[in-house]
Amino acid sequence: MAWSSGLARARLRLFALESLARRHWQGLRFVGIPTSEQKAARATALRIPLTSFTPHRQIDLTIEGADEVEHGTLNLIKGLGGALLHEKIVASNSRRLPIIDWIEE
Numbered sequence: 001m002a003w004s005s006g007l008a009r010a011r012l013r014l015f016a017l018e019s020l021a022r023r024h025w026q027g028l029r030f031v032g033i034p035t036s037e038q039k040a041a042r043a044t045a046l047r048i049p050l051t052s053f054t055p056h057r058q059i060d061l062t063i064e065g066a067d068e069v070e071h072g073t074l075n076l077i078k079g080l081g082g083a084l085l086h087e088k089i090v091a092s093n094s095r096r097l098p099i100i101d102w103i104e105e
Helices: 009-025 037-045 084-092
Strands: 003-005 059-061 068-070 094-096
Touching: 009 037, 084 094
Parallel strands: 059 094
Antiparallel strands: 003 068
16 A cells, blocks of 8 residues: 655644634634644744643544555554654544645645
8 A cells, every 4th residue: 555644744734723823813712732842832923822731631622634644545654753642642632633634746
């Protein structure tokens, strides 16, 4: 099977965070729990309010990207980054967890 790697993950993260920031500026109320220092810095720059996992044990929605996806299946690899443990803790306590992959042709 052929696998795609998340070459465009940075673009996807930026798109997702900017979209959430626009919705927040338009009045949608939410707080974010970043799963890495990089995500926290970018969310802060976009004025997305952040919190920690401690006061929010149940998370409504976590949006993640796949590191690699096997074409033609739903098999994927997560955890090639440095924040794997924190990502797993947040994901396992989320009511909904869409995994997004962006394949550039």
